Amino acid sequence: GNSVTQMEGPVTLSEEAFLTINCTYTATGYPSLFWYVQYPGEGLQLLLKATKADDKGSNKGFEATYRKETTSFHLEKGSVQVSDSAVYFCALTKLSGGSYIPTFGRGTSLIVHP
Amino acid sequence: GAVVSQHPSRVICKSGTSVKIECRSLDFQATTMFWYRQFPKQSLMLMATSNEGSKATYEQGVEKDKFLINHASLTLSTLTVTSAHPEDSSFYICSARGTGAFYNEQFFGPGTRLTVL
Numbered sequence: 001g002n003s004v005t006q007m008e009g010p011v012t013l014s015e016e017a018f019l020t021i022n023c024t025y026t027a028t029g030y031p032s033l034f035w036y037v038q039y040p041g042e043g044l045q046l047l048l049k050a051t052k053a054d055d056k057g058s059n060k061g062f063e064a065t066y067r068k069e070t071t072s073f074h075l076e077k078g079s080v081q082v083s084d085s086a087v088y089f090c091a092l093t094k095l096s097g098g099s100y101i102p103t104f105g106r107g108t109s110l111i112v113h114p
Numbered sequence: 115g116a117v118v119s120q121h122p123s124r125v126i127c128k129s130g131t132s133v134k135i136e137c138r139s140l141d142f143q144a145t146t147m148f149w150y151r152q153f154p155k156q157s158l159m160l161m162a163t164s165n166e167g168s169k170a171t172y173e174q175g176v177e178k179d180k181f182l183i184n185h186a187s188l189t190l191s192t193l194t195v196t197s198a199h200p201e202d203s204s205f206y207i208c209s210a211r212g213t214g215a216f217y218n219e220q221f222f223g224p225g226t227r228l229t230v231l
Contacts, residue, residue: 032218043120043207044158044222051218089157093218100146100211102220106157 002027006090006105013112019077021108023064023090026071031092033057033066033073038087038107047075047088085112117141118210120223127198128231135193135226137208143188144210148220149181152205164191198230 007022025031032051036044048057050066050073057064062077073090090105117140127133137147145166150158162172162183170183180202182194191210195202205227209220 034219036222041225041227043224044209046219046221049219093220095218100163100218102148102160102209104158104160107155109155 002031002092002094002101002103004090004092004103004105006088006108008106009087009109011108011110013080013110015082015112015114016079017112019075019080019084019110021075021088021090021110023073023075023105024071025073025090025092025103027092027094027103029094030068031094033064034091034093035062035064035073035075036089036091036104038089040086044089080110080112082112082114085110116212116216116221118144118208118221118223120206120208120226122226123224124227124229126229126231129199130197133195133198133228135195135206135208135228137191137193137210137223139189139210139221142210142213144191144213145188146211147185147191148209148211149183149191149193150207150209152207152225154205158207161193195228198228200230203228203230 003026034049035047037047048059050057053068055066087107089107121136147164149161162170164170164185166185185191207225209222212219
């Protein structure tokens with residue numbers, strides 16, 4: 001079946017540091033890949049997405065590139081802010097036999113200190 | 115666009131009572147909605163997929179009679195936790211599958227915090 005593996009957190013950084021959160025996936029065919037962000041006590045918000053190999057998703061300074069050869073979708077940001085502190089989820093969706101199947105990673109907590 | 119609401123945002127109930135949680139797509143029609151459960155500091159666990167006008171598809175290990183799902187219209191799905199017990203306390207999140215150009219994307223509600231005393 002499909003699966004998503006994220007690096008375990010928490011990731012603790014100082015403001016303006018470079019961020020990488022690793023994500024790899026297992027799926028047949030060509031899934032779509034997503035990063036979601038969850039702030040404390042809230043639901044999930046879509047951060048960025050990529051629907052085919054070599055696509056780069058970007059939003060709010062975050063980027064991730066769909067790498068089919070390494071089955072990865074690592075999240076990066078050049079300079080994090082305190083307001084980026086949240087839990088980040090990597091996810092994929094796969095259309096299979098007419099069904100839409102979402103799969104989430106376990107989430108990585110990011111803590112940014114001033 | 116593509117806003118999903120949930121109601122209530124928080125609910126506290128006594129053990130043995132039933133609780134209904136509503137999930138609405140506010141500005142689009144959602145033929146498919148999903149219900150997730152999230153434990154503290156853990157990922158989302160997909161409970162069931164709700165399709166408008168048909169029975170929900172439950173994931174393995176999720177009790178159908180415990181978690182009743184009704185998707186009565188293209189903008190509303192409800193989750194009823196029947197005879198709730200303290201172990202049902204959790205954060206419940208719904209999402210709606212997009213349409214058109216967003217067919218491969220989910221839009222999430224803000225979640226409902228259920229506490230069973």
